[in-house]
Every structure is written in structure tokens, then in C-alpha cells.
Amino acid sequence: MKKIIIKTATLGLLLAGMASCADDLNLSSIDPQSSQSYDATELLAKQYATLGLTGQAGPAGKPDMSGDEGESGFYRTVFNLQELCTDECIWAWQDNEDIPAITNIAWNSSSTRVNWAYQRLAYDVTLYNQFIHEQSGKLDEDFVAEVRFLRALHYWYFLDLFHKAPFKDTFNKELPVEKGGKELYDWIDTELTEIENILKPTGTYNSKTNFGRADQGAAYALHARLALNSSVYTDGATKDYQKAKDYCDKIISSNAYALSTAATNGFSGYAQVFMGDNDENAQAMKEIIFPIRQDGEKTKAYAGSTYLVSSMRISGMPYANTDSYWSCNFARKDLVEKFFPGDNIPMASKADALSNPTEAQVIAKDNELGVATANVIAAAGDDRAMFYMGVGGGIRTLSPGKQITGFLNGASIVKWSNQRINNGAAHDRTFSDTDIPLFRLAEIYLTRAEALYRLGQTGPALADLKMLTDRAHAVTHTSITDNVLIDEWCKEFYMEGRRRSDLVRFGLFSGSKYLWDFKGGVAGGTGIDSHFNIYPIPANDLAGNPNMKQNTGYGN
Incomplete structure (x- = not known):
């Protein structure tokens, strides 16, 4: 297995307490000659940059993590684990490292791509803990709350993908402890509740000036996503559908966001949300609650x-x-x-x-x-x-x-x-300008529709579905079922890095109730064991952190 070597994030600051095998860690300064002083607001920018960048020198050079820098980025690593194993897409080149295992749902604790995602999440959390530790009481509390949101987001990915995390909310040399299931769910729930009253009001950063920063709307959106999956994350102990609905209500009633509906120059309202100028197009921006910022000139990376x-x-x-x-x-x-x-x-x-x-x-x-x-x-x-x-x-x-x-x-x-709605030139012909809408208003409508359905309120649920089908100029649903909902999740959000989560929530990822090409390694698909609903803890992390235990079905 390729080793991932964690380096400092910025200006010679040392990271410590990372969950990893000691032999796989090489904590060193990016620039040994750099000063130990730094600007805290620049460091804040670095916290956001971890979502879309992979190092200190553009697409390659001085990477955060060693190995193939393009493969180590936050969005690419989690996207691959959420999409390449599902009914939505296939990676064309099956001779690429670890791709057959992901395509066929046959991974194990030595899976390279599983390890890349795990290590990226852990690296970013360490960076956030450092910032929170050093800047609390120094910077405005809403700045620190924004980084707490980013940390909660990463712990949500840990919970969703691995059902547990190497958990730390401090910055020191102690090894992380294992926190998972309902315990981790409750921590994220509590953390979001605490920061929601500190963050700027919903929609504050839904503008060209500060587009891409987290305000209450972003926290509400994550909270709604967390609550909708509550039964999965807590093994049935918690079913927070009412909470999911309530957080969606907060976002929708704020009137801070609106679906992108009007066609422009032949581009539908839907298409404009995913175009190269979606951070300049006011209509597209209005739908996007929280993006990963991208620019072909300023954020060159192979992972966004x-x-x-x-x-x-x-x-x-x-x-x-x-x-x-x-x-x-x-x-x-x-x-x-x-x-x-x-x-x-x-x-x-x-x-x-x-x-x-x-x-x-x-x-x-x-x-x-x-x-x-x-x-x-x-x-x-x-x-x-x-x-x-x-x-x-x-x-x-x-x-x-x-x-x-x-x-x-x-x-x-x-x-x-x-592309751009005015058919103008891209900022760069190699790297994309398109911001990634990590949370957008369409998710809020569909989350509320599903929550209402599970609460027995089919009429209001259909009204929320209609918001999306009307925007798409598609046929309106007259009844609602599990199949209607899971198909709408696919039609609205395919290739947005969430399909596996939705299939797991509907009980369709494992087993043989729903089959797709190459599920289980068979053309036409075959059933798989339920332990594949959760990814394994990478073997190298288990070797370096005795606090972590392997997930069921993957051996010791």
C-alpha cells in the first residue's frame, strides 16, 4: 500500500495527534526556513481551502499528503466512495489501483482508496482542531464557529462512510479515541446546535462578496442531512425525521435561497447550477447554500x-x-x-x-x-x-x-x-471554474419531502417533490412511495457524491432487493453482504491506534 505522509498545512506549523500508523506519519515543516508567525485570517482561508485544494503549490508540489496528490483531495476521495460503487457510474479504466474492488463492492481493510478518504478526513480534522485550539478567544467567535462547522462536516463523513471516527476535539499529541454510532451522531447533533446561534444568519454568505463561507444555512443543511439518516447512524435507536423537517423549515422559511428555474441562452435553470460561472450567475448562486469554491486560475487541483x-x-x-x-x-x-x-x-x-x-x-x-x-x-x-x-x-x-x-x-x-451562460471563455482550459454545491436548496426540499413521508404527511411531501419536478419540467407525482423517493434522489442528485448514502438509507445498497450492473462483481448484479454498508477502518490506522476497532465483517 502507498503510504500517506501528512505534512503541515501552512507556514511551518506542526500537526500532531493524527490517527495513523506511526510509520506512515512524517510530520515536517513545508518550509523549514519559514517563520512561526502567521496571519490568522490566512489560516482561516486554509481551512476552507482543504475542501478544494490538495497542497501548497497548485495541482502538484508541496502536497498535504504524499503519493498521488490528485487522488488525495477531500471531494474526490469521498465522491469515489459514494459514487463508483453504485448504480450511477463506472470508472472506465479497471486496471487503475483499487478500482475493481470499488466497482464490484469487494473492498477490504487494505483498500487504497478507502485509506485515502480516511486519511484526508483525519488530516483535515487535525487542521481544524489546531485552528480552533489556537484561535478561540482571539478571533471573532463566528470565525471559529465556521471551522467548527467544517469539523462537524468531516465527522459526518466519517459517520456516514465508516460509522465511526478516530475522534478528537482538542489539539495535542494524544491518540484519537473511537467514537461512533449514536455517540458520534449525538456529538455532531450537539456541536451543530451550539454553533448555529454563533454563525452569521442564514444567507449572509450567499453573495459574491463572501460566497463559500458557512453561515447558519450551511449548519442547518448539515443538521437536516444528519437527522434524515439518523436511523442508519444510530442503528435504529433514533429516528429524527421531525428534526430533519424542522431544519428544512428554517432554511425554506428564511427566503434566503431559491431554486434556479429560469432558462438562459438555452441552459435550463437546473444546468446553470453546475456550470463554470455558477459563482457569478445570481440565479445559480441563490440555490447554493454552501459550495466548494473552484477557479481554473486560482484553485488549480485535480481533486475538485x-x-x-x-x-x-x-x-x-x-x-x-x-x-x-x-x-x-x-x-x-x-x-x-x-x-x-x-x-x-x-x-x-x-x-x-x-x-x-x-x-x-x-x-x-x-x-x-x-x-x-x-x-x-x-x-x-x-x-x-x-x-x-x-x-x-x-x-x-x-x-x-x-x-x-x-x-x-x-x-x-x-x-x-x-461552460458559461454567455458562452464565454473559461478562466483556464485545464482546470475547472465550476464551484461544487455541497449543499443546495433542492436537497432541502427533497429532505423535507422524505421526512414528511416518513412522518405520514404525504400531501405536503408531494408538494415538496413538485417543486423539483416543476423546475425540471418533468411529470408531477400523484402518489409517493419509497421507490418514488429513491428515484427522485437519483434524478436530482446523480454524480453529486451522495448516492451510496441514499441507497443505504433505503435498504437497497446491500442484499439483493435492488441490483445494478457489476454489483457484487457480476454483470447484471448480484446480492452482497450487509457489512459492505460501512467501509472498513484502514489496516494501517488500526496498526497505529489501538483505540480503534475494526468494523464487523472485515476481520480483526
Whole structure:
């Protein structure tokens, strides 16, 4: 296994108390000649930067964590564990490290990608603990509360992915203790409750001036997400659906946010939330409660939205607004079928292939054949069906069949885009400008709909669902069931780094009740054991921290 070496976050400050094998830790100064003095507000900026950056020198160089710097970023590591194992997408290149285990849901405690996510979360928590320890009583308390929010967010990811965390809320050399299940759930619940009255009011940072900082709206959104999953996290001991509803009510009644609904220059309101200028487009910003800030010039990294845009494109696809084509992630047939249950998606055939076409020729051919993304959306009757099945980059199939051979084995996903609503140039042709909406108002409506449904209030639940289907120009639901809800979670939020969580909550991730291609390593899918609902604690962390115990089903 590759070792992950933790380095200091900024200006020579040493990190201590990290949960990891001692042999895997090398705590050292980034710049041995740097001063031990620093500006606290710059350090605050670093706390947020951990969400979208991976080191001190752009996309590569002076990384926070050793190894493949692009693979070690916060969003990319958690996204992969939440998406690559589900019914939404497949990683094209199955010879890449640890990818088959994630694709087929066959990981173990030595899984490299599981370790990357675990170590990134632990590293960031250590950074936050340092800031909170050193700045409490010095900076304004709302600044410190913002970092406490980031820490709670990371502990939520620990709870969701691992059902426990190497827990510390102090900054010292003591090893973290194990905190999990209801105990960790209650800690996050209490922590959020405490900081909510300290943070700036809901919507304070929903503006160009301070876009990307956490206010009450961000804390409420995390609190609602936590509460909706309460039964999973506490093994049925707590069912906080009323709390989930109440926090959604706080956000919606504030009128600080609004769904992006109006089409502009051919881009739907939905599409604009995921475009390169979503931090400049007032309508898109209004939906975004808390983003990970990205800019092709100022935040160069391979682990944020550059990953989302580049991994889902191949050279030759139109409207890319990028020169970086990784050709990694494509849609599983199961995702496409959510929008096209009859397999009637408009798609080019082998006979339609073009030889070395220009972008203009690709666009013209797609329009002639009726297979452009606009045609796909129209055929689906849903603005959210943002797939490409045209001739650009080659001819696609809907499914790999029995073996995954490459990027053209499925529909291309064009939801994440570096385009701008005025069709202007990107800030950079390699790195993406698109901010990542970690929390957005659509989640609040759908969370409230599910909470209301579970509380037996189907009428109001349908009204919340209608907010989303109306925005998507999709058919309105007249009844509500578990299947309606889980499918709406997929249609609204596919490829946003949450699918595994939703499937687990609905009892569909493990077992054989719901199958998808390559679940359990079989084309067509097969049942898997329930212990896969939770990821294992990495073996190297167990070796270095006797306070941590392995999750059930993964040995000692």
C-alpha cells in the first residue's frame, strides 16, 4: 500500500495527534526556513481551502499528503466512495489501483482508496482542531464557529462512510479515541446546535462578496442531512425525521435561497447550477447554500470540479470548454434507465461515426440525427437527463455488457460543465471554474419531502417533490412511495457524491432487493453482504491506534 505522509498545512506549523500508523506519519515543516508567525485570517482561508485544494503549490508540489496528490483531495476521495460503487457510474479504466474492488463492492481493510478518504478526513480534522485550539478567544467567535462547522462536516463523513471516527476535539499529541454510532451522531447533533446561534444568519454568505463561507444555512443543511439518516447512524435507536423537517423549515422559511428555474441562452435553470460561472450567475448562486469554491486560475487541483468535468469527457465531445479529457467516468445503464425506463434514449449508431470531425461537424451531425443532449432531455421529458449519446469522441453503447473495456461503454454525463451562460471563455482550459454545491436548496426540499413521508404527511411531501419536478419540467407525482423517493434522489442528485448514502438509507445498497450492473462483481448484479454498508477502518490506522476497532465483517 502507498503510504500517506501528512505534512503541515501552512507556514511551518506542526500537526500532531493524527490517527495513523506511526510509520506512515512524517510530520515536517513545508518550509523549514519559514517563520512561526502567521496571519490568522490566512489560516482561516486554509481551512476552507482543504475542501478544494490538495497542497501548497497548485495541482502538484508541496502536497498535504504524499503519493498521488490528485487522488488525495477531500471531494474526490469521498465522491469515489459514494459514487463508483453504485448504480450511477463506472470508472472506465479497471486496471487503475483499487478500482475493481470499488466497482464490484469487494473492498477490504487494505483498500487504497478507502485509506485515502480516511486519511484526508483525519488530516483535515487535525487542521481544524489546531485552528480552533489556537484561535478561540482571539478571533471573532463566528470565525471559529465556521471551522467548527467544517469539523462537524468531516465527522459526518466519517459517520456516514465508516460509522465511526478516530475522534478528537482538542489539539495535542494524544491518540484519537473511537467514537461512533449514536455517540458520534449525538456529538455532531450537539456541536451543530451550539454553533448555529454563533454563525452569521442564514444567507449572509450567499453573495459574491463572501460566497463559500458557512453561515447558519450551511449548519442547518448539515443538521437536516444528519437527522434524515439518523436511523442508519444510530442503528435504529433514533429516528429524527421531525428534526430533519424542522431544519428544512428554517432554511425554506428564511427566503434566503431559491431554486434556479429560469432558462438562459438555452441552459435550463437546473444546468446553470453546475456550470463554470455558477459563482457569478445570481440565479445559480441563490440555490447554493454552501459550495466548494473552484477557479481554473486560482484553485488549480485535480481533486475538485476539474475531476468532475474532465473525468466525464473524451476528446471530440462538443461544448467542453476544456482541453483536459480524462475519459474516466461514464453512466451505468441503471442511471440512464431512471430517465429512460424503455431504453429509448436517442443515440448515435456505428454507421453514424465521423472521421476526425471538427466540433462544428459534430454538432451538425448530432442535430441531424437528433442525438444531441438537448434531444436526450426532450425525449426524457426531464431537464435533469443531461447525457450525451452523439458522435463526438466515438460511438457509445448503453452498457459494457459482460466486460468493462473503456469510456464509450455507456452514456456520457454532461451535468458537470465548464461552460458559461454567455458562452464565454473559461478562466483556464485545464482546470475547472465550476464551484461544487455541497449543499443546495433542492436537497432541502427533497429532505423535507422524505421526512414528511416518513412522518405520514404525504400531501405536503408531494408538494415538496413538485417543486423539483416543476423546475425540471418533468411529470408531477400523484402518489409517493419509497421507490418514488429513491428515484427522485437519483434524478436530482446523480454524480453529486451522495448516492451510496441514499441507497443505504433505503435498504437497497446491500442484499439483493435492488441490483445494478457489476454489483457484487457480476454483470447484471448480484446480492452482497450487509457489512459492505460501512467501509472498513484502514489496516494501517488500526496498526497505529489501538483505540480503534475494526468494523464487523472485515476481520480483526
